[in-house]
Amino acid sequence: MYEPRTYRRWVKDKDLVPFNIVVKETDLHIRASSNLRRKAYKLVIKYREILEKYIAQNPVFLTSLKPLPANTNAPNIIKEMAEASQKAGVGPMASVAGAIAQFVGNELLPLSRELIIENGGDIFLSSSKNRVIAIYAGQSPLSGEIGLEINGKDTPLGISTSSGTVGHSLSYGTADAVTVISKSAILADAAATAIGNRVTRIADIPDSIEFAKSIDGLTGVIIIKEDQIGLWGDLEIRQIST
Numbered sequence: 469m470y471e472p473r474t475y476r477r478w479v480k481d482k483d484l485v486p487f488n489i490v491v492k493e494t495d496l497h498i499r500a501s502s503n504l505r506r507k508a509y510k511l512v513i514k515y516r517e518i519l520e521k522y523i524a525q526n527p528v529f530l531t532s533l534k535p536l537p538a539n540t541n542a543p544n545i546i547k548e549m550a551e552a553s554q555k556a557g558v559g560p561m562a563s564v565a566g567a568i569a570q571f572v573g574n575e576l577l578p579l580s581r582e583l584i585i586e587n588g589g590d591i592f593l594s595s596s597k598n599r600v601i602a603i604y605a606g607q608s609p610l611s612g613e614i615g616l617e618i619n620g621k622d623t624p625l626g627i628s629t630s631s632g633t634v635g636h637s638l639s640y641g642t643a644d645a646v647t648v649i650s651k652s653a654i655l656a657d658a659a660a661t662a663i664g665n666r667v668t669r670i671a672d673i674p675d676s677i678e679f680a681k682s683i684d685g686l687t688g689v690i691i692i693k694e695d696q697i698g699l700w701g702d703l704e705i706r707q708i709s710t
Contacts, residue, residue, distance in 0.1 A: 500580040556658035565590040566657025594624040605645035605692040617704040626653025630660035643667035649688040673698035
């Protein structure tokens with residue numbers, strides 16, 4: 469079932485050109501230096517076809533809730549999803565939104581150094597300047613009140629948010645938001661799911677932060693449950709107003 473992306477109304481940058489790409493379950497909101505919609509659409513079709521072809525030949529890749537190895541001759545996007553699932557301990561499709569965002573983003577970068585691709589809460593970001601990413605946390609009083617300032621020098625990178633109270637994605641937890649930062653949007657997506665699965669009450673935040681530290685390749689984590697927040701990593705938090 470489609471979940472309206474109401475948080476997209478929060479975007480306030482004036483220097484980028486916005487456009488959307490919707491193909492089946494894929495719903496990208498892209499902001500770039502120019503309108504790259506035609507190129508982005510072709511890339512979404514390209515990577516969806518790669519995924520769909522692989523899943524048709526390997527149906528368990530779609531349904532497994534545990535890590536799976538990729539076939540030796542599998543496409544790179546499949547291999548990177550499988551690698552991320554191994555690191556985070558979740559099924560490979562837990563990283564599909566981040567994978568689409570990253571692979572499309574990498575091919576658009578030569579055309580636009582400034583690039584924000586958001587795919588249902590999973591972001592591929594490249595920027596020459598600092599940007600603040602607001603955190604949507606459903607009904608939590610902290611939703612839209614805090615933001616993550618990203619140094620442009622650290623990009624490109626991935627920022628993924630998983631929630632057990634917002635959206636249709638599978639989660640065994642009830643965190644209002646688990647936001648993960650990594651150089652890989654694919655790993656960030658998988659890790660956000662894995663960490664979010666562990667948060668069912670406020671008391672779970674400290675142990676979930678410790679678990680996050682064990683996932684190689686993460687640079688920061690934010691966990692929001694009701695009116696409480698847990699933080700770890702190299703983070704610059706800003707109070708904002710959406």
